[in-house]
Amino acid sequence: MMRRSTIALLLALAACTADADTGTSDGAGDAGDAADDDGAGDDSADDGATDGGQPDACEAEGRYGDGTCDGACALPDTDCFLFFDDHAAADEWFTGYEADLAASESRPPRALVDASDARFAAMRELLERGWASYAVERPVGALDRAPELVVIDDPGVNAFVAFDRGVEKIGWAVMVQTGLIELGASEPALLGVVMHELTHAVDRHVLPDAGERVLIHYQVAPGEPEPLGFEQEDEPIARAAVAAWRKLGGEAGPYPLAELHGIPTGSSSLMTRVFNATLQRAVAADPDACAAALDRIEPFNQFLNARISPLDGLLAPLDEPERAELDLLSGDFMAALRDPCTLASDLDLFPLIAELFGVTVDEVLAEFDPSDVELVEGLPIVDQIATLTDDRYRRMREVEAMLVEDTGLDTSSLRYFSTEEAADDSTVPVLAGMGFPPDAVGEFFLAILPPPTRAECADLLARGDVPPYGDLTDDHHAFCFRAYHVAALADRVAAPATAARAPHTARPDAAEAYRRAAGPRLPRFWRPGDDTRSAWLAPPRQGPPPWNR
């Protein structure tokens, strides 16, 4: 078990960008503190909480607009926002922001679309109109104007908002990529995406100290009606298991199979980034030596691609012959990667991580757990990556087994209400207030799916089935599930809540047991993309094949 490697992604070796463009997954985030605080489900969960009649402490203490951003206030504090005099000022601001983002992703900065462009004008009109209704339907405090619009020339379908570390404020602008405008989605569907982003800004999800992105954890048994996240009780076992799974998956990837030989998965997992950099450099240094490894990526990717459901991004269960085949494919790929591809590589895990994140080696070592350092000491780079990745996969399987033992349910039962789900939820009352179908953002989620998957999702929804929830390491959940969810929420607006569910009870030492399984944290150094929140977790613009998303 000493040979593993990493992710295969790289078909596009040239231009790296190992990471999601607006990528913000914090899959590697919140594990350590998982069980302790129960910051669960406060106001971001429901629209009315901030104007529900309780006294507003920030108001009473004069903390709004006093020059200091109070991110935790019930209403948005204007001190938390960077306002722009005009569109040109917003473009200028974002141009500087994009330079950092691009540098951190090893890609050229993207161009902005001029305000005279028809796409800009159309989107601007939507944003103005959307804001007018948003400000009526949701608590926006003293925010008295629509955010500026920045349109980025990028075929990727996405939109996002951003926190600016330089001035420590949220840019009062919504960034929209041309791919989103050109998708051909309906006006209400586009407005839904705009509302999602407005909520990330207005509810201050994008502040670095905004707190946990996952607010409520629970489990749903097969056949049990799918409840709405914000209405649930936080369940300690689900909380502990989700935290462990997200932490480990954020480090290694979402498919914890021993047969992967330690090849990391997931487009933005930490080990994926390191693996991509390793392979890219080895190929650049000696293409001939890496030819065999590159050849073997193909069948490996094809095998996985054929078994990953586009409906939820998860790998179908493998039978014995399939496991044997994957074992062979992974082993062959890793063997060629180790020798000759990276044989001459003098890369070392810690200096490489330091370089990728722009920090010193000492800073990296200070963040690593000693047991991790020991685990990889003296190994060639490929084996360092594979050993750590395989360790995380093994821990994920341990979490799975523990959850089954504790609750009789596997990890497919796990659910969590995240700030992403809260942002989706916020679109429902606003779209309703505008006279549009309240679940119209669901059209966007369907439109973004490849046609065959879109048809499959539409069939599921038409039958009233609950689509698969998605990869737990992405706090956005799967597109088809999101479409289902906003429709369910829209129906609920008029319907009474279902009876309270009985939460799964925890054994006394459960949280500690899951934390132990989650193991030591890998360091997670800040990158500019971490300060953005997008409509979905975008895959890298170039790089990983689909299985890796």
Ligand SMILES: [Zn+2]
């Ligand atoms: Zn989002």
